[in-house]
Amino acid sequence: MTKNKKKYYIILGILGIYFLIMLVVFIIPGILNKQRETYLLIGNEAKWQYKDETWEDLEDKKEYNWKKFAVYEDNIFLGNYYALLSETWHFYDNKNKPVKLDSPNFLAIRSNGKYNVANFEEREITEEEMKYVEEVLKDNNITTTKFTASNIFNYDLDNDKKEEKVFTISNIFTEEFTEKIFNFIFVVKDDKITVVSKTIDDFPNMYNNCKMYVDKVIDVNGDNKYEIITGCEYYSVMGNCLEMYEYSNNQYHKIKSCN
Numbered sequence: 580m581t582k583n584k585k586k587y588y589i590i591l592g593i594l595g596i597y598f599l600i601m602l603v604v605f606i607i608p609g610i611l612n613k614q615r616e617t618y619l620l621i622g623n624e625a626k627w628q629y630k631d632e633t634w635e636d637l638e639d640k641k642e643y644n645w646k647k648f649a650v651y652e653d654n655i656f657l658g659n660y661y662a663l664l665s666e667t668w669h670f671y672d673n674k675n676k677p678v679k680l681d682s683p684n685f686l687a688i689r690s691n692g693k694y695n696v697a698n699f700e701e702r703e704i705t706e707e708e709m710k711y712v713e714e715v716l717k718d719n720n721i722t723t724t725k726f727t728a729s730n731i732f733n734y735d736l737d738n739d740k741k742e743e744k745v746f747t748i749s750n751i752f753t754e755e756f757t758e759k760i761f762n763f764i765f766v767v768k769d770d771k772i773t774v775v776s777k778t779i780d781d782f783p784n785m786y787n788n789c790k791m792y793v794d795k796v797i798d799v800n801g802d803n804k805y806e807i808i809t810g811c812e813y814y815s816v817m818g819n820c821l822e823m824y825e826y827s828n829n830q831y832h833k834i835k836s837c838n
Contacts, residue, residue: 617694617799618642620687621808623667625821627835629799634823634835640664648687652680654698654795662687686795693801701730701793704746711767712748719779723757726750727790734796736766736826738803743768745775745807751790752814757782762791764809766831775824775831776809789813789820799823807831 617629618637626637637643643662650657650670660670660678670678670687688694704712708731716724728749733742744767751760760782764775780788789811798805804826811820820837 615690615692615800617688617690617692618646618648619799620648620662620668620685621795621821622683622685624810624819625837627823636838643689646689648689650678650680651686651688651696653682653684654686654696656696660687686797688797690799693798695798695801695803695805697734697796697798697805699732699734699745699793699796701732701747704729704731704748708744708746711744711746711765711772715746715748715763715765715772715774719761719763719777721759721761721779723750723759725753725755725757727753728792730792732793734805736796736805736807737768741768745793745796747792749790751785751788753785760785760788762788762811764791764793764807766826773826773830775807776822776833786814789817794821806834811837 615629619625619627620643621627626643627634628637628642644664645661647659648662650660657678658672660672663669663671668685668687670680672678686696688696712729713724716722726748728747730747732745734745735741736743745764746767747764749762750757751762753760758781760780762776762778764777766773766775776791778788778791791809791811793807794810795808796805797808807824809822809824813819822833822837823835824831825834
């Protein structure tokens with residue numbers, strides 16, 4: 580075999596390996612992503628669909644009424660049931676018998692792809708962990724340390740066998756005067772803080788704001804990276820705002836807004 584032929588085969592081999600890498604990393608996942616259809620029912624607050632690579636509100640009743648969903652109550656899998664919306668959600672088994680839910684905190688999902696629902700439990704923030712809260716407040720020029728919500732939970736959000744810490748702090752609907760009102764949801768990984776969502780406003784505007792919390796943590800596309808669904812409750816009849824955030828390029832991006 581001549582040197583020119585060897586070079587030719589080496590170049591072909593390199594091109595073949597490059598093509599295989601592109602196929603596995605970009606082309607196949609892109610095709611699967613375009614074909615993915617996912618439907619989420621989140622309590623009585625939101626109906627979402629993922630179709631044509633975007634998240635939108637789900638308006639077509641044919642996509643949820645009498646369709647079978649995997650139902651989770653308080654993040655625990657209950658079973659696969661048929662859904663029906665009649666003022667509120669109702670679920671039925673294969674024999675059309677109603678399935679009683681003990682909590683309004685449910686998630687129902689229907690998808691043609693893989694997904695995972697995280698079961699997490701919030702707890703109080705320890706004294707050692709308060710250093711992260713203090714850092715976030717300092718970075719935003721906030722001096723108050725009195726909260727109406729201060730919660731944390733641990734979960735492996737990126738499947739690297741190490742748990743991240745997910746914080747929620749808020750002073751919305753406080754009874755004490757403060758210069759600023761705020762919400763922060765942020766993640767700590769390897770001592771690095773990444774903000775998921777935040778709001779800051781003046782005290783007189785408090786009742787135009789809502790109080791944030793983490794509602795669901797779910798890997799909606801089976802890539803072993805969990806999205807965070809946040810809720811935000813208003814004091815009045817303005818309702819609840821559910822939104823979804825995805826981690827990419829070292830920060831969280833909102834991929835579904837509330838109306």
